[in-house]
Amino acid sequence: METKPYDVDTWRFLLKAFSGRVAKPEDVDSDAAVFALGDTENGRVIDMELPQPVIWWNDDEEIGAVVVQAEAHETDDGEVLEVLGLALPDGETAVAFLDDVDLVDDTDPVWRGLIDEVVGEDAYDDEDEDIDDEDNEVFDEDDDDQVS
Template identity: 65%
Template sequence: MSDNDGDLGFDGGGYDVDDWMRLRPFVGAAATLDDVQRRAAIFALGDTHGGRPIEMELPQPVIWWDDDGEVAAVAVQAEAHEAEDGEVMEVLGLILPDGGGAVALLEDVDLVDDSDPIWRRLVTEAIGDETGKEDEAD
């Protein structure tokens, strides 16, 4: 049984550097498809075995290193899953500053404090784009 009875605490409108703590984590169990549909979890993996929560403080600010570079996010879900080949994947469910969700491997993120200047800048830039401010470098 999980400790998650509602949504992740965001309305799709995202967060800023001062209100990210209102995000509610998904903890206590591996997520199911029902959890994702209820917006209590970001992801549910069905093609792995032995899914279990990773013991870590959530929500947790992170800098995610995706294909486009650094992305600020807040991890709200952390699970370890075993693939068919026996490899254990540590997977995070992330909420982006604009309210979107993403899934990343733990090895592809840096855990940071909310006072980290790079994380703060990335969050501010991400929500600045959402308010209609355009990059003047175009």
């Protein structure tokens, strides 16, 4: 799935979910889905509002992400795999198990901090750019002299 880099303020506008049915290989090939599972049975969509912010626990590391695809599949031995397609803030995608994520709200300070670590300050609007010193002068009201 092709995704765009996002931050804590833009993810809702930039990320599209793959939902409504189980993905096929053609969906992955056309960048509509993150994954398509083969060799499984009884695939179904997990009832979850998408896209959904999560904290992904990958090798004991916390990673901020957004779920854009959620499916459950059964293996040959009857084990149910709940699999998620994740959009990462740098525009990459990943696949994770539902058991390896914490569902959070986009106001969660840990999630916001994890996203900010990846995208950095430069990802935000021009509002946060440095102000030119000439535009940042302060004058003393009493004598109209510039104050340093």
